[in-house]
Amino acid sequence: MESNNSLLAELKKVTQELASHKIELYQTRSYLQCILQNATDLIFATDAEDAVVSFSKGGEKVLGYSWEEIMGRPIKDFAEDRVSFGYLIATCQEEGSAVGLDVRFRHKDGKTVFCNISLLNLTNREGQRVGAVGICQDITQWKQLQEDLIRVDRLAEIGRIAAGVAHEINNPLAVINEVSGWTGEVVRDAKGLGPDDRQELEKAVAQIGGQTKRCRTITHKLLDFARDSAPVKSQFDIDELLKETISFLKPEVKYTSIKIDVNSAERPLLVNSDRRLLEQVFVNFITNAIHAVQERGEDTGHIQITAVKTNSDIEIRFQDDGVGIPADMQTKIFDLFFTTKPPGKGTGLGLPICKNIVKNLGGDITLESQVGVGTTFTVRIPIA
Amino acid sequence: MNQEPNIRVLLVDDEENLLEYLSKRLLKLGFTVKVTFSGEEAITAATEQHYDVAVVDLKMPGIDGVETQKRLREVQPYIQCIVLTGHGSIESALESGQEDAFQYLLKPVDYDNLLTNIEEAYKKRVELQREDFSKQLETIQRAGLGAHGMRKAIKELREIYGIE
Numbered sequence: 001m002e003s004n005n006s007l008l009a010e011l012k013k014v015t016q017e018l019a020s021h022k023i024e025l026y027q028t029r030s031y032l033q034c035i036l037q038n039a040t041d042l043i044f045a046t047d048a049e050d051a052v053v054s055f056s057k058g059g060e061k062v063l064g065y066s067w068e069e070i071m072g073r074p075i076k077d078f079a080e081d082r083v084s085f086g087y088l089i090a091t092c093q094e095e096g097s098a099v100g101l102d103v104r105f106r107h108k109d110g111k112t113v114f115c116n117i118s119l120l121n122l123t124n125r126e127g128q129r130v131g132a133v134g135i136c137q138d139i140t141q142w143k144q145l146q147e148d149l150i151r152v153d154r155l156a157e158i159g160r161i162a163a164g165v166a167h168e169i170n171n172p173l174a175v176i177n178e179v180s181g182w183t184g185e186v187v188r189d190a191k192g193l194g195p196d197d198r199q200e201l202e203k204a205v206a207q208i209g210g211q212t213k214r215c216r217t218i219t220h221k222l223l224d225f226a227r228d229s230a231p232v233k234s235q236f237d238i239d240e241l242l243k244e245t246i247s248f249l250k251p252e253v254k255y256t257s258i259k260i261d262v263n264s265a266e267r268p269l270l271v272n273s274d275r276r277l278l279e280q281v282f283v284n285f286i287t288n289a290i291h292a293v294q295e296r297g298e299d300t301g302h303i304q305i306t307a308v309k310t311n312s313d314i315e316i317r318f319q320d321d322g323v324g325i326p327a328d329m330q331t332k333i334f335d336l337f338f339t340t341k342p343p344g345k346g347t348g349l350g351l352p353i354c355k356n357i358v359k360n361l362g363g364d365i366t367l368e369s370q371v372g373v374g375t376t377f378t379v380r381i382p383i384a
Numbered sequence: 385m386n387q388e389p390n391i392r393v394l395l396v397d398d399e400e401n402l403l404e405y406l407s408k409r410l411l412k413l414g415f416t417v418k419v420t421f422s423g424e425e426a427i428t429a430a431t432e433q434h435y436d437v438a439v440v441d442l443k444m445p446g447i448d449g450v451e452t453q454k455r456l457r458e459v460q461p462y463i464q465c466i467v468l469t470g471h472g473s474i475e476s477a478l479e480s481g482q483e484d485a486f487q488y489l490l491k492p493v494d495y496d497n498l499l500t501n502i503e504e505a506y507k508k509r510v511e512l513q514r515e516d517f518s519k520q521l522e523t524i525q526r527a528g529l530g531a532h533g534m535r536k537a538i539k540e541l542r543e544i545y546g547i548e
Contacts, residue, residue: 167443170470171399174492178405181495185412216492 042136048129050074050089062138064108080104092119092132114143166219173215180208221349231274231361238271238307238314239264245282258293258301265308272384273361281354285318285377292322292375316379324371391506392416396426396452397441423452430459437505442469453485462513464505468493
């Protein structure tokens with residue numbers, strides 16, 4: 001009886017302990033679950049054969065695969081370079097843990113995902129390896145930022161060099177300009193020239209002058225681009241500036257039936273910004289819109305300009321029903337010297353300059369375009 | 385084109401070929417032209433003879449266009465300077481802290497535009513000069529000098545203002 005009682009007490013005690021362990025286990029599990037569900041990192045566990053047995057929600061986002069798609073597959077299948085990922089796993093097996101920097105995974109949509117990864121062996125009570133746990137931090141964005149910075153740096157350098165070259169070229173251009181002017185005068189005064197010869201020479205001289213002007217446009221635009229002066233801010237009405245710009249561009253559409261409308265949500269739309277720089281941007285977008293409409297080959301078209309106020313910005317949309325920009329070109333149009341216009345027509349400087357200006361004013365430019373339907377550029381600038 | 389009797393133009397640029405042709409064209413139109421290839425040379429020329437308008441390149445070895453312009457005005461207070469710049473825009477030229485020139489023009493310069501500017505600069509010079517000249521002439525007349533003294537004073541004035 002005595003022993004029975006003590007046995008019962010023992011049993012009770014064990015049951016209680018078990019219950020508390022159960023609670024602890026439950027709590028630990030939900031804690032883990034919570035981490036796996038909410039961590040933005042890719043966290044996975046594999047069995048001894050390196051097949052995935054657990055995969056975090058964050059991992060689904062990082063790689064684009066759902067949990068079901070990944071379960072049971074070897075983790076190295078998702079690495080871009082399986083061989084070196086294999087080495088990483090081998091190191092982990094031998095040494096108990098491994099760290100890999102800038103490891104490349106392949107996202108479901110084919111893009112490269114850069115991760116910093118740390119691998120840790122999972123062992124059972126006997127110390128045998130039963131799998132591994134990996135924690136991968138997605139550093140793709142950071143990488144991209146780094147690359148962007150390098151690109152911006154390089155672009156600034158190109159800009160500086162180009163400006164230097166443009167400046168130097170202006171001098172010989174000035175000489176050519178004067179020589180051609182002088183030649184023209186000599187031809188005009190020359191006696192003993194047959195009418196045909198005179199006409200030929202006059203035409204040729206005019207060509208030299210015209211082509212010099214063309215070079216001048218390029219060098220001046222380049223210098224404008226490289227010029228990095230602080231914007232001069234003042235308060236003015238965007239609506240008024242838009243209307244002024246259009247009346248300035250009227251001659252361009254004089255003999256066509258291209259319609260340009262301005263639709264401002266309210267008037268005046270006051271903004272504290274650089275008027276002269278913004279005018280340059282507006283001229284560029286409206287001229288581009290006119291060209292896009294003309295390129296379609298018909299002589300009618302509609303350019304709709306809308307200015308609206310959002311919380312702290314003003315958005316100006318330039319919408320045209322022109323030829324549109326193919327998807328593969330949409331990223332290139334802001335590149336320096338990229339142009340689709342025939343030689344002599346485009347410099348490939350307009351949009352990069354606009355982008356630079358708007359960036360300096362604290363805003364940005366977005367575009368939507370569909371071939372055959374038209375293009376909408378949206379310029380967003382802060383009100384103050 | 386050039387109706388005014390004789391505009392005296394001082395050209396300053398280290399680009400010799402440019403000045404060779406520019407001066408030919410200006411001479412043909414009846415301007416009096418002096419060609420100099422550096423700021424220093426221009427200032428020496430200005431101490432020897434009067435000019436109405438100077439066309440000065442901004443970037444030159446030795447003293448640059450800004451300094452040349454300043455010193456030219458010290459020698460001849462009424463000279464008007466047109467500064468040619470290879471910079472991308474007039475604003476950038478102005479930003480680099482330049483003295484007030486009559487005009488800034490971008491290189492390569494549009495010839496007709498240059499002519500218009502030279503003529504306008506000349507007009508401004510004449511206007512300024514006449515104003516001051518007549519004021520000082522009045523002072524001399526009021527000073528009650530004798531005929532000889534007055535003639536001498538006026539001669540001095542003429543020299544200062546470069547009126548021959």
